[in-house]
Amino acid sequence: MSNGRILIVEDDFDISNMLRIFFTGQGYHVDVAARGNDALELCRKKLPDLIVLDIMLPDMNGYEVCKVMRTTTRTSHIPIIFLTQKDERSDRIAGLELGADDYITKPFDIEELKLRVRTAINTYKRHNMTDPITGLPSSRLIEDQLRNLMRTKDWTYLQIGIDHIEPFSDEYGFLARDEVLRFTTLLLNEVDDEHGTLDDFVGHATSNTFVLVTKAENVTSIVSELRQQFDEGILAHYSFIDREQGGIMQPDGNLVPLMKLSIGIVSDKAQRFSDIREITETAAEMRRLDRDKQAQQ
Structure with a gap:
């Protein structure tokens, strides 16, 4: 380490x-x-x-x-x-x-x-500045960044979650889970390097949730690139059997799907926000809707 x-x-x-x-x-x-x-x-x-x-x-x-x-x-x-x-x-x-x-x-x-x-x-x-696993800015720095957002324009806030990571951790262990978090960190930085701006911010909010604040105009390309590269790269973290069957088989016979990203997107172009809590709560709700939509597909 x-x-x-x-x-x-x-x-x-x-x-x-x-x-x-x-x-x-x-x-x-x-x-x-x-x-x-x-x-x-x-x-x-x-x-x-x-x-x-x-x-x-x-x-x-x-x-x-x-x-x-x-x-x-x-x-x-x-x-x-x-x-x-x-x-x-x-x-x-x-x-x-x-x-x-x-x-x-x-x-x-x-x-x-x-x-x-x-x-x-x-x-x-x-001082809770960076996450010990991913090295990304964490809670205090994310809060500072959100306060800065309230004073600027033309930003998009993405709340990015890794769905089904808990069953994966139960099956493969904490070290494998940490590798997934590091893979996601690398992916976020690489995609933002290619499609974002130098004023963008990548943070690690909670155990399975990341934050991307971007000034880029084409957010759609960032989102589609993140989803595609995550879906391809995450396969390497599973065994051959789990890859073939599309997830982890539980003792009760239920199949937990392979991990996916669910993404909640909010922008000052779409609505006005009165405080930072409103930004995070709206993004969390948008992420829940995205997760439900993907589960139905």
């Missing part, structure tokens, strides 16, 4: 390579970027749990990278530790004002950096 995913943004190869080897040995997945734009691109493909960010980069400085991260919805929650040769108070304050979580000065003590990395990741998880 990985301790988390770290993105090292550092143009000095010796330093970045040393950090990559060290943190890989500590049980982390490590990605490395030598330029600020490369870091932003890597974050689009796979969100890290933490970013170690050098201030002096060849294309844009670390402050600019941090500002983009903090003002882009999908990366706004990720902890950032600045790595810098500067030890001036004004530089540290500038970084912290932009939303960095910590800083460490070169030459640094690797054990100290290890502790700061671990503390930053654990703090976010402990």
Whole structure:
């Protein structure tokens, strides 16, 4: 089990390579970027749990990278530790004002950096910021996102549930269930990368429910792509027999169908909402209708 995913943004190869080897040995997945734009691109493909960010980069400085991260919805929650040769108070304050979580000065003590990395990741998880299984923003960050929605326009809120996951978990176990949640997370991020915008938000609301807030105009393509790819990909999580019979046979002779997505969609284009509870309750009702419709098919 990985301790988390770290993105090292550092143009000095010796330093970045040393950090990559060290943190890989500590049980982390490590990605490395030598330029600020490369870091932003890597974050689009796979969100890290933490970013170690050098201030002096060849294309844009670390402050600019941090500002983009903090003002882009999908990366706004990720902890950032600045790595810098500067030890001036004004530089540290500038970084912290932009939303960095910590800083460490070169030459640094690797054990100290290890502790700061671990503390930053654990703090976010402990404060209910991210889900421990999927790494996605969870309840508090979702609430913050919904409050932001009330002040903006042209958004669509999708509540996405995995139906029939409880019987699957009973049959295959919690580890298999966690793999389904991680598969769904990957799918949501990939589909949103292709069809959504950088201001979109993907969250993990409850054990089997996800949230996607998108500014994309063509939401229909997102929904159809999610359904199609989920239906295809979920088959790999079942045994050959269950795939062939289309579900899990219960002791009483009833067949529990294969897992599917049920999706509730609400938009400010269709109606006005007075508070965030109204958004979530309307989406939950739309999801129930979608689930009933699919059960009849």
